[in-house]
Amino acid sequence: MIGLNVLEARGLGKRYGDQWALRDCTLALPAGRVVGLVGPNGAGKTTLLQLAVGMLAPSAGEIAVFGRDPRETNSVLPRIGFVAQDSPLYRNFSVADTLMLGRRLNVHFDEAWAQERLGKLRIPLERKVGELSGGQRAQIALAVALAKRPEFLVLDEPVASLDPLARREFLTALMDAVAEDGLSVVLSSHLLADVEHSCDYLILLMAAEVRLDGDLDDLLAAHRLLVGPRKRAGAGGGIAAVVRESHSDRQSTLLVRTDGPIADPAWSVHEVDLEELILAYMGEQHEPRLQSLPRLEANG
Amino acid sequence: MEFHRDSRSGLAPYLQIVEQVKEASRLGLITPGDQLPTVREVVTQLAVNPNTVLKAYRMLEYEGLAEGRPGQGTFVVGTLGGLPPETVPRIRRKLLPWLREAKDAGLDDESILALVNSTLREQAQARVA
Numbered sequence: 001m002i003g004l005n006v007l008e009a010r011g012l013g014k015r016y017g018d019q020w021a022l023r024d025c026t027l028a029l030p031a032g033r034v035v036g037l038v039g040p041n042g043a044g045k046t047t048l049l050q051l052a053v054g055m056l057a058p059s060a061g062e063i064a065v066f067g068r069d070p071r072e073t074n075s076v077l078p079r080i081g082f083v084a085q086d087s088p089l090y091r092n093f094s095v096a097d098t099l100m101l102g103r104r105l106n107v108h109f110d111e112a113w114a115q116e117r118l119g120k121l122r123i124p125l126e127r128k129v130g131e132l133s134g135g136q137r138a139q140i141a142l143a144v145a146l147a148k149r150p151e152f153l154v155l156d157e158p159v160a161s162l163d164p165l166a167r168r169e170f171l172t173a174l175m176d177a178v179a180e181d182g183l184s185v186v187l188s189s190h191l192l193a194d195v196e197h198s199c200d201y202l203i204l205l206m207a208a209e210v211r212l213d214g215d216l217d218d219l220l221a222a223h224r225l226l227v228g229p230r231k232r233a234g235a236g237g238g239i240a241a242v243v244r245e246s247h248s249d250r251q252s253t254l255l256v257r258t259d260g261p262i263a264d265p266a267w268s269v270h271e272v273d274l275e276e277l278i279l280a281y282m283g284e285q286h287e288p289r290l291q292s293l294p295r296l297e298a299n300g
Numbered sequence: 301m302e303f304h305r306d307s308r309s310g311l312a313p314y315l316q317i318v319e320q321v322k323e324a325s326r327l328g329l330i331t332p333g334d335q336l337p338t339v340r341e342v343v344t345q346l347a348v349n350p351n352t353v354l355k356a357y358r359m360l361e362y363e364g365l366a367e368g369r370p371g372q373g374t375f376v377v378g379t380l381g382g383l384p385p386e387t388v389p390r391i392r393r394k395l396l397p398w399l400r401e402a403k404d405a406g407l408d409d410e411s412i413l414a415l416v417n418s419t420l421r422e423q424a425q426a427r428v429a
Contacts, residue, residue, distance in 0.1 A: 034349050171347040179343045179350040197305070197313050200351045217312055217355070273310060 006031040006152050006184040007052055011061030014047050021047040023208040025061070029201070034178060035186040036199030036216070038278055043205040045188040046085065049156050052186070053082040065152060078107045081150035085157045087141035091130030095140060098129055102144045114147035121173070135166025139173060146177050153177075155187040159194060167191070171198050196274040204281055212281050216274070223277055226254040226267040237263035244280040255280040301330055301337065303345055313348050317356035325365060325380045328388035336366060336374045 005028045012025040022044035029035055037045050050056040051063050054070035054077060063070065070076050089098060095118060103109040115125060123136050132140070138158060145153060158174075159167040171194060178185060186203075189195050195202070202219055204212040212219065223243070226233070230252045235241060240259040245252065255272065256262075262269050272280075301324050306316050324330045337345070342353045357374045360366035365378040402412050 033351070168347050172344055175343045175347055175349060176340065179340050193307065197346070197348045197352075200349050217314065220312060271310065 004031050005029055007063070007065050007186070008067075009048075009051075009061065009063045012048075012051065012058055012063050013060035014044075014051060014056060015059040020208050022051070022205075023060075025210055027203065027210060027213065029184070029186065031184045032182055033184060033201040034175075034199045035184075035201040035203060036195035037186055037188040037203045037205065038190070038192065038195060039205035039211075040282060044208045045205055046156055048205065049082075049154050049186065049188060053077075053080055053154050055082075078148065079151045081145035081148050081153040083141045083145050083153075083155045083158055086161060087138045087158070089129045089137055089141055089144075091128065093129055094126055095123060095129060095132075096125040098140060098144065099125075099147070102147055106148050108148055110147045110149060113149075114143045117143050117146070117173075121169075133166070135162050135169060138162055138166065138170050142170065142173060142177075149181070151183055153183055153185045155185065157188050157190075159189065159191060167194065174198065192275045192278060202274075204278060206282065220272060220274065220277065222257055223272045223280075224256055224258050224262065225270040225272050225276065226252075226256060226262065227270065228252060228264075228267040231266070233264075244283055301334075303337070303342055305346055313346075314352045314356040314359070317342070317353060318359050321356075321360055321365065321376075322380055325376070325378075326388075330376050332376050332379060334376045335372075336360075336376065338373055 007027065007029040009025050009027045012022065012027075013020055014022045025044075025048065037048065039045055047056065051058060052065060052070060054065075054073070057071065065076055066079060068076050070080065090101075093101065096115075099111050099114050099118075102114070103111045118125065118140065121136075121139055123132065123139060129137060129140065142155075142158070145155075155174075159170055162170060174185070174187075175198060177183065187199070196216070200216050202213060202216045203210060228251070230247055230250050233239060233242060233245075233252070233254055233256075238258050238260040239254075239262065240257045243255045243257060245254045247253075254267075255276065301321070303317055303320050305313075306320075309316060309319070311319060321330070321336065330336075336357065339350050339353045339357075342348065343350050357366060357368065361368055361374075363378075365376065365380070366374050367377040368374045399412070402415075407415070
């Protein structure tokens with residue numbers, strides 16, 4: 001698996017009426033990675049994930065999982081695990097019935113493994129799902145998805161509704177499964193601290209398009225925050241592009257993509273964390289462009 | 301040893317692991333021959349991505365502080381500062397009465413740290429001058 005792409009999309013789009021939920025999306029997700037899918041509400045995250053698991057058909061372009069159309073149910077779907085938003089489960093089923101349903105509905109389903117996993121988490125098999133906590137329900141949904149022993153696991157906002165402890169326990173269980181099986185994961189989340197710890201690859205979706213994607217550490221290493229006296233800055237001297245800038249009367253703060261050491265000694269150079277990076281790219285389109293700030297001098 | 305998340309450090313998760321191993325080595329808490337926690341153990345301690353742990357351990361190997369042994373795990377092979385293992389505990393023992401005296405005199409933790417840091421800086425300047 002290593003070295004191959006688990007998912008590839010070319011010019012992928014999904015349209016509802018005349019609204020594009022996802023547009024011109026070209027992506028390659030390397031196998032064996034945990035991919036964090038981030039972006040504002042309505043950016044197209046859920047649409048992309050549902051296209052990846054074959055629940056939606058593309059309106060444009062193509063998507064391939066393991067090199068094939070994910071809607072080829074016989075060969076591809078048994079290799080994909082999917083947990084939809086808010087871990088949907090039958091609330092009147094007991095945990096044991098939920099696992100039995102998983103066994104009946106899937107070609108491969110390791111029910112004993114799922115029981116053991118839930119036993120370790122002290123989740124009682126005889127209880128009704130609706131009587132359990134949100135954290136326990138999320139763990140059941142994860143166990144059902146993992147019991148297929150998928151090679152590719154897709155999670156849509158898996159921890160959004162969980163309290164901090166349940167979130168930590170869920171992510172621990174997920175990371176443990178990644179360590180055990182080396183499966184590829186893509187998960188969408190608004191919780192950037194969780195993404196920073198759990199994921200090693202990032203996709204930022206903005207307004208139905210991919211805005212930023214790549215290895216998380218590489219992306220962080222390629223960006224810097226520059227703080228210095230108020231001045232204009234463009235490409236050159238180590239700056240490949242200015243992602244976002246703000247100017248007060250005396251001071252300028254820039255978040256830049258770098259292509260070498262920052263040459264201008266007037267800047268104090270700081271590393272960025274994931275939150276600063278994402279917010280810079282998310283805010284980019286709403287900030288006034290440099291040209292609209294005529295009071296700025298050309299070179300400090 | 302056990303790792304912890306340090307969200308205020310601003311360091312990438314893999315660098316936090318690297319720094320915590322180095323600190324443990326400087327303090328003599330781990331010495332050559334000790335086994336570092338397995339990837340699985342770190343993953344369950346911190347809820348971090350296994351690739352993050354592997355990356356941290358690779359970096360420690362590259363720096364000569366650790367060594368991966370196939371099928372066994374990752375072991376400490378180097379030391380930082382090259383101190384004999386007895387040194388740090390001995391210095392630490394001498395520090396305790398001094399700390400007690402400082403506390404009795406009314407210094408709080410932050411004042412003690414500020415005092416140590418400023419003294420270190422003065423000494424460094426004196427050496428340069």
